[in-house]
Amino acid sequence: MAYSNKVLDHYENPRNVGSFDKEDVSVGTGMVGAPACGDVMKLQIKVNDEGIIEDAKFKTYGCGSAIASSSLLTEWVKGKSLTEASLIKNTDIAEELALPPVKIHCSVLAEDAISAAIDDYKKKRK
Amino acid sequence: MDILKKNFFEIFGLPVSINIDLVRLEKSYTSLQKEFHPDKFSNSSDYEKRLALQISSYLNDGYSVLKNIITRIEYILRIENKEADENKTLQDSNFLIEQLELNEMIESLKHDNKNNSEIDIIRKNIIEKMDILIESIEQGYSKSNYESVWVNLSKYKFYNNHLHQIEGLQSK
Numbered sequence: 001m002a003y004s005n006k007v008l009d010h011y012e013n014p015r016n017v018g019s020f021d022k023e024d025v026s027v028g029t030g031m032v033g034a035p036a037c038g039d040v041m042k043l044q045i046k047v048n049d050e051g052i053i054e055d056a057k058f059k060t061y062g063c064g065s066a067i068a069s070s071s072l073l074t075e076w077v078k079g080k081s082l083t084e085a086s087l088i089k090n091t092d093i094a095e096e097l098a099l100p101p102v103k104i105h106c107s108v109l110a111e112d113a114i115s116a117a118i119d120d121y122k123k124k125r126k
Numbered sequence: 127m128d129i130l131k132k133n134f135f136e137i138f139g140l141p142v143s144i145n146i147d148l149v150r151l152e153k154s155y156t157s158l159q160k161e162f163h164p165d166k167f168s169n170s171s172d173y174e175k176r177l178a179l180q181i182s183s184y185l186n187d188g189y190s191v192l193k194n195i196i197t198r199i200e201y202i203l204r205i206e207n208k209e210a211d212e213n214k215t216l217q218d219s220n221f222l223i224e225q226l227e228l229n230e231m232i233e234s235l236k237h238d239n240k241n242n243s244e245i246d247i248i249r250k251n252i253i254e255k256m257d258i259l260i261e262s263i264e265q266g267y268s269k270s271n272y273e274s275v276w277v278n279l280s281k282y283k284f285y286n287n288h289l290h291q292i293e294g295l296q297s298k
Contacts, residue, residue, distance in 0.1 A: 031222045032215040035280035038287040040222050040229070061229045108213040116217055 003064050004098035010068035015075050018057040020044045028121025030113040034105055039066045043113035045077060045085070047121055053077045053085055058113075065103040069093050069110035082118050129181055133205055134188035144199055144264050146192060155189045196286065199263060199279050208272040216280045225284050228252075232291050242296060249292050256285045 003011065020027045022044070030043045039062030046055040056074035060067050072093060077085040090107040093099075099107055135142045138154040162185065167178040191197045203209050216222070235245060259282045266274035 029219075031219040032217050033222045033225065033280070033284065034213075035216055035283045036212060038225075038284055040225050042222075042226070059226075061226055105213040109215055112215040112217070 006097050007064055007068040010071040011064040014067055014071040016057050016071065017059065019059060020046055020057055025124050028117040030116030030120060032109055032112045032116055034109050036105060037062065039063065039109060041066060041070050041109050041113045043070060043117050045117050045121060051081055053080050065099055065106040066109060068097050069106045070113065072096060073110045073114055077114060085114055086118055088114060130184055134192050134201060137188050138192065142202060142205065144267060151192055155185060158185050196283060203272065203275065210276045216277065221281060228288050232288060235295055245292060245296055252285050252289050256282055
């Protein structure tokens with residue numbers, strides 16, 4: 001299957017690969033898996049006192065589209081508030097990366113990962 | 127014809143169940159496939175020929191769906207109208223961390239030529255976990271807890287992928 005240039009770019013030069021300390025109270029961790037293909041995505045956000053996402057990191061085991069979806073998402077969420085970040089939809093990611101229908105689930109994985117990361121951060125702050 | 131309206135379990139005379147009698151499935155399938163084999167309809171009308179072909183391919187579908195435990199469980203969920211969205215994600219962190227570790231372990235086994243006995247230990251360990259998951263799926267299903275069936279089936283699929291990768295290493 002042919003990947004779009006944007007997918008290839010993120011796949012070959014993934015942005016923000018890595019991890020934060022998940023015990024840090026300013027860090028939210030989202031971990032999600034896609035049963036259909038076995039992809040696993042870990043997405044972490046570092047949030048400052050104003051509730052702005054200062055930094056984001058990811059680690060994804062999966063196909064090029066899954067890696068590109070998480071790489072793109074980490075770029076997008078930086079500088080956004082939690083509410084703004086939670087409004088990112090999988091369709092935005094799929095459109096930006098020109099994902100074919102069989103790879104839409106990769107963008108769903110990314111959307112679920114950011115929302116799980118936000119939930120985790122909020123839970124810690126309570 | 128009525129046979130096309132029956133679900134796959136009914137066709138092969140099996141109870142709707144997660145564990146089925148595979149020998150009976152095989153026998154049932156072979157005898158039905160003989161009965162509706164397109165060759166038997168060479169002197170029939172076009173309509174009957176077409177019908178025989180339809181039934182024959184329906185039998186093939188049913189057989190392959192029921193033969194495999196993953197597709198069989200998914201089919202049960204479909205019959206019960208409890209099918210989950212195919213894009214639904216699994217969010218059990220501890221389980222997923224274990225999966226990432228397994229990925230890394232398998233990846234490293236690919237590179238250095240580990241002995242087969244080590245691979246075999248990992249393989250047996252995965253099979254054990256898969257067996258336990260099937261028991262949990264049966265329990266969930268008996269209590270009509272379809273969310274738990276979905277979660278455990280999803281986990282089963284993750285292990286199944288790993289199992290295939292490991293068996294691929296062994297056959298090399």
